[in-house]
Amino acid sequence: RLSCIRNNTWLASCGVLSSGLAVLSSFGLLLFCGVPFVVTVANAPFLILGVGVDDMFIMIASWEQSLRKKEKSDVKSLLAETYSEAALSVTITTLTDVLAFFIGTWTAFLSVRSFCLYTGTAFIFCYVYTLTFFGAVLVLNHKREQGNRHWLTCMRVDVGKDQAENSCLYNTCCIGSCSRQPSEPEGDHPMNVFFKKYYGPFVTNKWSKVLTVLLYGAYLASSIYGCTQVREGIDLRNLANDASYVIPYYDDNDKYFSTYGPRVMVAITESVDYWKESVRLGIESCAQNLE
DSSP, rough: OOTTOOEEEEEEHHHHHHHHHHHHHHHHHHHTTTTOOGGGGGGGGHHHHHHHHHHHHEEEEEEHHHHOTTTTTOHHHHHHHHHHHHHHHEEEHHHHHHHHHHHHSSSSSSHHHHHHHHHHHHHHHHHHIIIIHHHHHHHHHHHHHTTTBBBBTTTTTTSSSSSSSSSHHIIIIITTTSOTTTTTTOOOOOHHHHHHIIIIHHHHHHHHHHHHHHHHHHHHHHHHHHTTOSSSHHHHHHGSSTTTTTHHHHHHHHSSSSGGGGOOOOOOOOOOTTSHHHHHHHHHHHHHHHH
């Protein structure tokens, strides 16, 4: 927002900080419990950040709606209304994510098991921090707006001062578009107006519904066809870097040696006198019989 009072930069930053605290808490707890940390776990913070920011947007949107419904209510009523609207969505999202990753801990791959355990635990902490830490930040930000304080310096903004005497840059950074009643909610966000006036009527149009059904049918058919093309197994080329020597090795192996079938290796666990010709002939004869 352009208003120096209604700007929510610090609120958004605290939402990202909430996800970071969840990652630190979950990783610290599991490391303290002795759970092994593998390289794939380093990708978990990006997943937590995505879910945490999504929860942050849900909380802020519910708070704004509560302000419009109860303009003169106290902070407790506003926060209760916000939790009644947002907590259900946040809880369902967290439960599905936690369930999905904890099911992944049943796998036989230790690296995947550690990744799922770290990520699922981090989702739980992200849920706790969203409903506690970020909820408190919402209240503090609301009190700052009620006090008519600047978003960056938290200094009180003099809205009664004649803005015509100041430069445009000063009015934008130090006064902005704030009113004498900063605690009252602003009008609808442009994105809300777009979905309400343009996108909503377009989607509910008769021809749009028909097009949506046809597109979904095409998507469903292509998905079913794709499932029939899935083959069990793993291509070892996908595990190596694109510039690695492993990829041309497997390409040449498939090109020149694929007709010979799988390799069979024999391990001799006892001490053998390889320098004796009789021993070498015996080993060769044993290999021929095995073949």
